[in-house]
Structures are given as structure tokens and as C-alpha cells.
Amino acid sequence: MASDGARKQFWKRSNSKVPGSIQHVYGAQHPPFDPLLHGTLLRATPKVPTTPVKAKRGSTFQEFERNTSDAWDAGEDDDELLAMAAESLNTAVVMETANRVLRNHSQRQGCHKPPGALGPEQKPKPSVEPPLVPSGDLRLVKSVSESHTSCPAGSASDAVPLQRSQSLPHSATVALGGVPEPSTLSSSALSEREASRLDKFKQLLAGPNTDLEELRKLSWSGIPKPVRAITWKLLSGYLPANVDRRPATLQRKQKEYFAFIDHYYDSRTDEVHQDTYRQIHIDIPRMSPEALILQPKVTEIFERILFIWAIRHPASGYVQGINDLVTPFFVVFICEYIDEEDVDTADVSCVPADALRNVEADTYWCMSRLLDGIQDNYTFAQPGIQMKVKILEELVSRIDGQVHRHLDQHEVRYLQFAFRWMNNLLMREVPLRCTIRLWDTYQSEPEGFAHFHLYVCAAFLVRWRKEILGERDFQELLLFLQNLPTAHWGDEDVSLLLAEAYRLKFVFADAPNHYKK
Secondary structure, eight states, X not given: OHXXXXXXXXXXXXXXXXXXXXXXXXXXXXXOOOTTTTHHHHHHSOOOOOOOHHHHHHHHHHHHHHHOTTOOOTTSOHHHHHHHHHXXXXXXXXXXXXXXXXXXXXXXXXSOOOOOOOOTTOOOOTTOOXXXXXXXXXXXXXXXXXXXXXXXXXXXXXXXXXXXXXXXXXXXXXXXXXXXXXXXXXXXXXXXXXXXXXXXXXXXXXXXXXXXXXXXXXXXXOOOHHHHHHHHHHHXXXXXXXXXXXXXXXXXXXXXXXXXXXXXXXXXXXXXXXXXXXXXXXXXXXXXXXXXXXXXXXXXXXXXXXXXXXXXXXXXXXXXXXXXXXXXXXXXHHTTXXXXXXXXXXXXXXXXXXXXXXXXXXXXXXXXXXXXXXXGGTSTTOHHHHHHHHXXXXXXXXXXXXXXXXXXXXXXXXXXXXXXXXXXXXXXXXXXXXXXXXXXXXXXXXXXXXXXHHHHHHHHHHXXXXXXXXXXXXHHHHHHHHSOSOTTOOHHHHHHHHHHHHHHHHHHSOOOGGGOO
């Protein structure tokens, strides 16, 4: 078919690789390398046929070695060269150069982690396999945890500015030969920045009356993990701004929630409520992260929260999608009692029973606060969602008429992909860590979940416009929109999305000046 031929040509154009780059595996989750965006990269090297990954790595390194002006002589002892470099370098000069490079990259790229340079004790190996880049789209700004997947520094010297912005300049990489690894320096610089932001939050929260407007401004760009729980409780309106009133408020609200449990929860087996409870019981195992949700204690907590909310809100009752909104609050609040970095697989059985009770009550009330602002999303026929999808369609038609017309020409209706974006607040479209970062900003924005969310959805379409316009088939286009390749996104990717959403809001609607970034 004609469409198949066009698709083959499309894939064909993305075969060319930059020296030292990674050969991606394409699929629904990983779109092809975009030749329009990276046209200059494609001209940098000749096209080569697709080969198995290992063979490609070998040829790529040779190509990289030929194009690097100071490539090592294969016949010399690498350890001696590195040792000599370490002895001849002035540590103070090196540290000053490295820090200057890191500061520049911090300003331009949100403090990207530079690719690893060789330390004095390391040998360069032609067969070294670079870490696989999870996404095939080099426009993504890598997250801090993924920044080591950037292209090798040597290839940056011959690449276009986009490549240089993702790695250390070549000269800086050579200079770092006799000092600690750049990843250590980058982590140190990042820690200083995070420590500074954390101090600002602590100072703001330590006062007798927290300035909620200042807290919103500070939280827009993300909330440090150690203070995220208390900040979310304040921004959601669950806790009062006055420090002295908080303990009594927490105690009263937690007592009130468990009074609901005692009064209503036993009725889950009654005929009038058993269908609601059955649906909740079915939906919870389908949630993610499974390793956390499927722990018996967590499952019971989610069942109680959702059932009590449904009983106390008969106008909507329980609707699929509400269950996903429990997870971010629970994860953020449980982190106060769990030291593990990866909370997705944390064992909550080690958390004291009293702490779990507090987390459960806090999660219920904060989720209730969120749903109070978007409850029409879940009432009969879900009119809130249908209205928001219609507004999104109108917004995209003004923001990017070409994308809007492309969807219309291929008979893709916004309701077919954007319904889930509204129903689950993009929780099924991005990883949980990204959802939490997204909600930092949502809770900082006036009507963030009801209004600003629309601009984030529009930014989603703008972000993937080239891929969307490249799809010429209804099924493939809809499949792409329903399975956007965001599985390996990090905080920086979300920050870029939010920045674009803010720009759209600023251009197409009124926006508070203090949120300008």
C-alpha cells in the first residue's frame, strides 16, 4: 500500500547515526529519529545500513576515533598517558574550569549531568558500550538520573550546538583527566542547588504563619522531597497556615476520617453499596506501581479511602479514574516514613501502624480537596471532562492549526485520546515520578487541576507535533496519541512541558506575572 511505502521511506531516513550515538529500537513507545529536527546531524556522517547493535557499536567507535582530533594512539599504554596527564594538570585550574563549565550548563540546560570522562585509573576501551538511551527523541532533556546517557564528549566537538549543549565541551573533558569524575562534580553542584532550594522552603515553613502565596511561587518549579508532604498539605488547603493550629487540625481530621470508617465501611457488603465496593476491588489491582499497590496493607487503605469518598459523595459516587488520584498523595505522604529512594517497591510493612493511619487520613482529605475542584468530571455522563476536551480542541486549533487540521483530516477525535488525559490527569501518560513533579506545579497554580491542566495537555500535542504530523494513518496516529513515549521521562522533561504550558497560557490567556520563568 502507498502508506506502507511512505512509512518505509520514513524509517529509512532515520538510519543515519552520529559517531558515538546509540542505535535505538523503534516501536510504539519509541518514535523514530526525527530527520527534520536533526538534519544537520544527518549531514555530519554518511548513511550506513542498519546492523546488529554490537557490530554498530564497534564501527561507531572507529568512526568516532577517526573524527576526534586527539584520539589516543592504539599502540601506546593508556594508563601511562592518563597518569602523565594527572601529574601535569594543575588541580586548582582544573577545578575552576570544571566548575565554570558546570555553571554554564546549569544555566542553559537545568544543570545537566556531563557524560563521564576517564579518571586517572581508568582505561579507554574501544568496546565500551554506552548506556542505552531510553527514548529515540534527542530533543528530550535528560533527567538528572538519566543524564549519563548523553553522547560522548568527543563527538560533541564535531556536532551541532544541540549536541554540545548535552555534553561537556571537548577541551573541558580533556582537562578533567586528573580530577574526580565529572559526574561527582555535577552531583555536587546539583546538591548545592537543591540544598539552597530546600533551605528556602524550610525558612518559609518555619515561620509562625506560612505565606501561602510565596510558597506557591517557590513550589511552581518543584518541591524538594523532604518538604513535599507538608507543602502539599498546605497548598491543598488541608492544613492551616498557622503553625500552632496544625497539630490540632491534623488530630481532628484524622479522628473524623476514622469515624467515617467505623460508621460506613461495614456497609460495603450491603446490597445498595456492594456494586461500588466490587468495582473498587477490581480496579485497585490494575493500578501502578503494582509492587506497592498490591501489598495487602496498601490495598486495604486504598479500598477504604475510595469507598468512604464514594459514600460521602453520592452525586458522583465511585468512577473509574478516581482510584488513580489516590496514588500520588499516598506515595508522597508515605515517603515521610520510608528511607528508600525507590518508593515504588518499598515495603510498607515496616511502617508503624500509627504512621499508616496518619498517611491514610491525610491522603483521603487531600484527595477530597482535589476532587472538590473537578467533581463535575465524575458526575453522571462526566460533563466536566466533555467540556474540557472541547476547550482543548478549541485551544489547539488556535495554538497549532496544522496539528488540529491533521487530526481532523484523519478523523481522529479529541475525545478518543484526551478523555483519559482529563479523567486520569495524565497519570497514565507519564511515570509516577513525573506525575508528582507535575502536581507540584498544579497545586501552585490557581485552579491547576481544572484549568492549567488544559494547557499542559495542549503542550503535550505541541511537544509531539512532528511525530503527529508524520503519521498518515488513522490507526497509527491514534495509537501514538494513546501511547506517548514518556516511559523514561524525568523531572527535566516535565519542567520543559510545564514551561511550554505556561508559555501557551501566557500567550492565549491571562497569566499571573509572578509565575513567569
